[in-house]
Amino acid sequence: MHPQTIAEKILSSHTGKAVYTGDVTMAKVDVVMATDGSGPLTLDFFQKMEGKGVFDPSRVLMVLDHYVPCPNDKVARLHDSMRAFHEAGLCTLFDLGEGICHQLLPEKGYILPGSLVIGGDSHSTTYGALNCFGTGLGSSDLASGMITGSVWFRVPETIRVTIKGKLRPGTFAKDAALWLVGKLGAAGGTYKALEFAGPGIASLTVSERMTICNLMVETGAKCAIMPYDAVLENHLKSLTPPITVKGVNADEGATYEQEIHLDLGELTPMVAKPHQTDNVAPLAEVVGTPIHMGVLGTCTNGRIDDLEAALTVMGNNRVLQGFELLVVPASRSLYAEASRKGILATFVEKGATILPPGCGPCCGSSPGIPSDGENIMSTANRNFLGRMGNVKSYIYLASPASVAAAAVTGKITSPLEVANG
Numbered sequence: 001m002h003p004q005t006i007a008e009k010i011l012s013s014h015t016g017k018a019v020y021t022g023d024v025t026m027a028k029v030d031v032v033m034a035t036d037g038s039g040p041l042t043l044d045f046f047q048k049m050e051g052k053g054v055f056d057p058s059r060v061l062m063v064l065d066h067y068v069p070c071p072n073d074k075v076a077r078l079h080d081s082m083r084a085f086h087e088a089g090l091c092t093l094f095d096l097g098e099g100i101c102h103q104l105l106p107e108k109g110y111i112l113p114g115s116l117v118i119g120g121d122s123h124s125t126t127y128g129a130l131n132c133f134g135t136g137l138g139s140s141d142l143a144s145g146m147i148t149g150s151v152w153f154r155v156p157e158t159i160r161v162t163i164k165g166k167l168r169p170g171t172f173a174k175d176a177a178l179w180l181v182g183k184l185g186a187a188g189g190t191y192k193a194l195e196f197a198g199p200g201i202a203s204l205t206v207s208e209r210m211t212i213c214n215l216m217v218e219t220g221a222k223c224a225i226m227p228y229d230a231v232l233e234n235h236l237k238s239l240t241p242p243i244t245v246k247g248v249n250a251d252e253g254a255t256y257e258q259e260i261h262l263d264l265g266e267l268t269p270m271v272a273k274p275h276q277t278d279n280v281a282p283l284a285e286v287v288g289t290p291i292h293m294g295v296l297g298t299c300t301n302g303r304i305d306d307l308e309a310a311l312t313v314m315g316n317n318r319v320l321q322g323f324e325l326l327v328v329p330a331s332r333s334l335y336a337e338a339s340r341k342g343i344l345a346t347f348v349e350k351g352a353t354i355l356p357p358g359c360g361p362c363c364g365s366s367p368g369i370p371s372d373g374e375n376i377m378s379t380a381n382r383n384f385l386g387r388m389g390n391v392k393s394y395i396y397l398a399s400p401a402s403v404a405a406a407a408v409t410g411k412i413t414s415p416l417e418v419a420n421g
Contacts, residue, residue: 003251005158006225007193010133010248014116021255023155030115031059032145035101037066037365038120040078043085045143053090055149060091061110063101066365068358070096091146099331099357102126102214102299106206107331109239113228113247118145123299123381125217128225129209131232131247133193135223156222157257158193159184163200165265170416172309173208174301174379174399176262177215178270182280183260189219192257195250196226200264206235207303214300215381218277269414271377272397275385283402283412291396291406292374293324295361295388301379301400302330302357307343310404313415317408319351325407326368328355352407361388377406 001018012018014027032054034042039062054060062082067075079096086093094104102123105111113131117124120142127134137151145151161180167173194216196209204212209226216224226232228247236243269283296302296310307327319325327347329335335357338344344354355361361368361378370376370393378388383395398406401415408418 003253003255005193005254005256006131006195006227006248006250007133007156007158007223008254009250010114010116011153011155013114019155021155021157024152025155026150026152027116028150029118029145030112031061031105031110031117032142033061033063033101033105033117033124034120034142035066036064036075036079036082038139038142039082041139042120042142042146043081045140046146049143049147051143051147054146057090058092060146061094061105062086062091063094063098063104064096065098065100065357066359068096068356068360068366071366097332097356097358099334100299100302100359102210103302103330103334106130106210107333109241109243112243112245113232114245118142118151122217123214125221125224126210126214126299128213128223129206131226131228133223133225136217154191156191156193158195158254159189160256160259161194161196161262162198162259163196163262163264164198165200165263166203167264167267170401170414171264171267171269172399172401173204173211175267175270176264177212178272178280178397179267180212180260180262181215181218181272181278182270184219186218186276186278187220189216189221191220191222194219194221194224196224197250200262201227202229202231203264204231205305206232207305211300215277218381269399269402271402271412272383274383274394274396277382277397283398283414286396286412287414289396289412290375291323291377291411293326293370293376294403294407295326295328295368295376295378295380296400296403297328297330298359298380299330300381302328303334304337304341304343306379306400307338310400311343311346313401313404313418314350314408315418317350317418319407320410323407323410325352326355326361327352328360329357331357377403377412379403
């Protein structure tokens with residue numbers, strides 16, 4: 001066998017033979033996930049394919065996360081169709097309020113190193129933070145995967161991202177993710193595997209790795225995979241029940257299409273300006289831009305460390321009068337933990353509004369629609385025109401710390417400037 005990348009190794013192990021870049025193969029999948037954004041259409045295809053059953057109901061997951069709370073009767077009927085599929089014994093269901101799929105699956109132990117996961121949401125690249133091949137597919141592919149337990153793949157070329165250094169105060173994993181999206185561009189990673197390596201990885205928590213992998217689909221990437229190391233091993237052992245598995249790392253001498261180098265210690269706070277995720281610039285270039293609304297949370301940055309980072313920047317400051325700050329924990333368990341720790345109460349006291357775990361304001365599917373002409377700073381992963389439900393608004397993507405800084409000043413501000421008073 002020739003030396004292999006992580007993506008080649010995972011697809012080989014799910015094919016039963018060695019496969020390499022450019023090969024087309026049928027691979028067995030470990031998990032199939034659909035959301036209420038993709039699930040109803042997947043069920044339509046399931047019927048058209050005359051599906052009678054699924055390969056494993058415990059590994060076919062339906063997550064109701066995009067429309068939380070349910071906004072109208074039409075969506076309610078779609079939700080009911082997914083619940084009926086569950087009641088027929090054909091899937092495992094996570095109902096409204098449980099959380100966002102990309103947080104829930106790792107949290108519940110469905111994402112394992114070396115696994116192959118297909119999801120009905122493009123940001124399924126998030127799962128690669130746990131050393132697996134996670135990718136988003138269309139509803140017809142999801143339906144066939146549900147029925148057969150297999151999906152065809154062309155083995156992707158791999159771009160190696162070598163990371164060194166440590167994040168400095170005021171900079172976060174979101175800044176690294178935005179820098180990479182700006183570096184590669186919106187099409188620079190199209191159908192490529194992004195494989196992360198280097199000594200800097202060890203300084204990143206699993207939560208921070210999830211933030212980075214989540215955003216890599218904005219380069220067009222097929223998947224984004226972090227290495228297996230002690231940080232991930234300890235994280236898996238901390239789950240309930242603990243998980244102990246063997247990880248997958250690349251072979252010495254594996255072939256890469258290109259290599260990108262990132263020194264975390266050289267990063268400054270970054271933003272993605274309207275209306276493209278790769279329209280990335282240092283935050284310093286847009287300091288002073290008025291901001292009217294902030295979104296803190298979602299699947300990209302809705303974990304405890306993200307919320308704590310925002311509160312650290314806010315310090316004793318309140319949300320500026322007239323500014324709307326929405327806080328969206330990524331799952332029910334994180335919501336409960338943030339409540340126990342007093343994090344949510346502190347946000348409420350500072351003038352923020354707490355929303356239930358879900359995708360809501362990120363994609364304009366539930367409450368949190370901005371007004372005409374408003375500038376929003378969000379920790380979400382997309383800032384396309386109309387993304388939040390209003391084509392007359394403008395979205396800037398940034399870290400939780402940068403969103404917090406805007407919330408107390410009403411304009412784009414360095415988080416260090418606010419935190420240092």
